[in-house]
Amino acid sequence: MTTAINGATRLYAIIGDPIAQVRSPQLYTELFASAGMNAVMVPMHVLPDRFDETVPALQAIGNLDGLVITVPYKARAVRFAAKLGKTAARIGALNALRRESDGTWSGEMFDGAGFVRAAERKGATLRDRSVALFGAGGAGSAIGCELAAAGVRSLAIIDPQRERAAVLARVLGEAFPACTVKPADGVPNDVDMIVNASTVGMRDDDGLPGDIGSLPRGTLIGDAVISERPTALIRHAMRHDCTFVAGRDMLSGQADALLSFLSRA
Amino acid sequence: MTTAINGATRLYAIIGDPIAQVRSPQLYTELFASAGMNAVMVPMHVLPDRFDETVPALQAIGNLDGLVITVPYKARAVRFAAKLGKTAARIGALNALRRESDGTWSGEMFDGAGFVRAAERKGATLRDRSVALFGAGGAGSAIGCELAAAGVRSLAIIDPQRERAAVLARVLGEAFPACTVKPADGVPNDVDMIVNASTVGMRDDDGLPGDIGSLPRGTLIGDAVISERPTALIRHAMRHDCTFVAGRDMLSGQADALLSFLSRA
Numbered sequence: 001m002t003t004a005i006n007g008a009t010r011l012y013a014i015i016g017d018p019i020a021q022v023r024s025p026q027l028y029t030e031l032f033a034s035a036g037m038n039a040v041m042v043p044m045h046v047l048p049d050r051f052d053e054t055v056p057a058l059q060a061i062g063n064l065d066g067l068v069i070t071v072p073y074k075a076r077a078v079r080f081a082a083k084l085g086k087t088a089a090r091i092g093a094l095n096a097l098r099r100e101s102d103g104t105w106s107g108e109m110f111d112g113a114g115f116v117r118a119a120e121r122k123g124a125t126l127r128d129r130s131v132a133l134f135g136a137g138g139a140g141s142a143i144g145c146e147l148a149a150a151g152v153r154s155l156a157i158i159d160p161q162r163e164r165a166a167v168l169a170r171v172l173g174e175a176f177p178a179c180t181v182k183p184a185d186g187v188p189n190d191v192d193m194i195v196n197a198s199t200v201g202m203r204d205d206d207g208l209p210g211d212i213g214s215l216p217r218g219t220l221i222g223d224a225v226i227s228e229r230p231t232a233l234i235r236h237a238m239r240h241d242c243t244f245v246a247g248r249d250m251l252s253g254q255a256d257a258l259l260s261f262l263s264r265a
Numbered sequence: 266m267t268t269a270i271n272g273a274t275r276l277y278a279i280i281g282d283p284i285a286q287v288r289s290p291q292l293y294t295e296l297f298a299s300a301g302m303n304a305v306m307v308p309m310h311v312l313p314d315r316f317d318e319t320v321p322a323l324q325a326i327g328n329l330d331g332l333v334i335t336v337p338y339k340a341r342a343v344r345f346a347a348k349l350g351k352t353a354a355r356i357g358a359l360n361a362l363r364r365e366s367d368g369t370w371s372g373e374m375f376d377g378a379g380f381v382r383a384a385e386r387k388g389a390t391l392r393d394r395s396v397a398l399f400g401a402g403g404a405g406s407a408i409g410c411e412l413a414a415a416g417v418r419s420l421a422i423i424d425p426q427r428e429r430a431a432v433l434a435r436v437l438g439e440a441f442p443a444c445t446v447k448p449a450d451g452v453p454n455d456v457d458m459i460v461n462a463s464t465v466g467m468r469d470d471d472g473l474p475g476d477i478g479s480l481p482r483g484t485l486i487g488d489a490v491i492s493e494r495p496t497a498l499i500r501h502a503m504r505h506d507c508t509f510v511a512g513r514d515m516l517s518g519q520a521d522a523l524l525s526f527l528s529r530a
Binding site for chain 2: 004005006007008009011014017019020021022023024025026029040041042043044045046047050053054056057058060061062063064
């Protein structure tokens with residue numbers, strides 16, 4: 001996609017570490033153009049020890065109207081929102097910040113909604129699934145939250161930081177009493193859906209996020225990692241002829257909602 | 266001009282207040298593309314009370330390699346360069362900052378060189394001119410410096426802040442003993458060149474920068490203001506059939522030098 005930039009162009013930035021792999025700049029720059037906006041989304045590589053001073057400086061730039069937040073900052077970004085949307089408030093993480101008309105900043109998390117929307121587009125049913133979820137960070141929390149809201153039967157949350165998995169399980173269990181949510185050390189035997197929301201898969205030589213084994217027919221696979229080539233988990237799904245939702249699908253799935261949030265449309 | 270943006274795009278930003286009028290984003294984004302660089306220049310509107318915290322935050326962004334500085338920050342930006350080029354060091358103002366390969370930042374001022382180059386492109390001779398220069402700020406200092414280096418006979422520097430004009434006159438007089446440099450309250454009678462480097466002309470309803478009167482044939486007119494339509498001073502030059510160098514000409518005149526500075530080519 002191509003676009004023009006001039007002095008009156010409004011800015012949006014995606015912040016992460018690393019950054020070169022992100023797809024949002026081309027996706028949203030194209031969507032802004034389609035919507036008739038003179039706006040671009042640029043990538044910004046911000047290191048962890050500079051994040052807390054960079055975000056307020058960017059929020060003070062007069063023609064910068066919104067930020068997309070990616071790994072590893074989705075939880076840390078919460079402190080820079082004066083107001084949080086429902087999902088961001090529930091899980092304590094966000095992936096979008098926008099300037100309101102009164103000059104304050106609001107945040108919301110669209111990763112989970114994007115995942116659910118992408119699964120629906122693939123014709124997958126989520127209701128009553130038994131899910132193993134790798135990763136209890138920002139993306140994992142968001143996906144877990146929206147899967148529970150979409151009616152999955154159970155969620156087993158696997159994270160090397162077991163306390164983090166336990167906290168997320170408690171939060172989601174309280175918010176969605178119809179869903180059985182527990183921390184787990186590995187993939188339970190009876191699951192029919194496996195989602196990776198850990199960072200495993202971001203490097204080309206990464207393997208599977210855990211011990212998964214062969215996949216029964218009908219298992220639904222999801223991977224939040226945005227990558228040029230299919231991750232090991234997505235390749236595993238392909239080999240077993242399973243329906244899958246890849247990171248790019250999740251990105252497309254949340255595009256409409258994120259665009260209307262950012263542009264205050 | 267159009268360009269593609271993706272996660273690996275390198276960033277350059279132009280900082281000013283106001284910002285919507287600047288032409289550098291389209292100019293340099295086009296030049297980056299012509300040079301085969303995956304890079305864009307974006308406008309950033311930074312307010313005076315946030316400038317000192319914004320610049321270091323931008324310098325810490327891993328994929329942001331350079332900054333162009335415009336009104337009113339050309340002098341204030343000097344403190345953010347560990348090393349200054351010759352002109353920037355002489356006049357204490359800069360319009361470009363770049364990250365060196367060792368991670369430090371250097372600055373240089375190209376406004377004056379751009380003005381001289383643009384005058385040459387118009388076929389104008391600068392040597393032995395008697396010049397009235399409005400504005401002793403960053404742009405005025407840079408243009409005065411390069412005009413003296415190009416061999417003008419005299420410079421009368423007019424600025425409402427008379428002390429600022431006096432300081433610049435002293436600095437340039439010492440650096441270029443062959444040139445007679447003085448602060449002045451108005452345009453001397455015998456000048457054959459008038460340059461506006463004040464901010465008068467940035468607003469559409471601005472008039473001339475001072476009492477100029479009719480222009481003898483052969484008077485060379487310059488205006489550093491970058492504007493969509495010709496400024497009152499440029500229209501005055503047109504009416505008197507005088508050669509002129511407009512802000513856009515100055516911008517084009519410095520493009521090659523600024524591009525090779527920013528891209529460390």
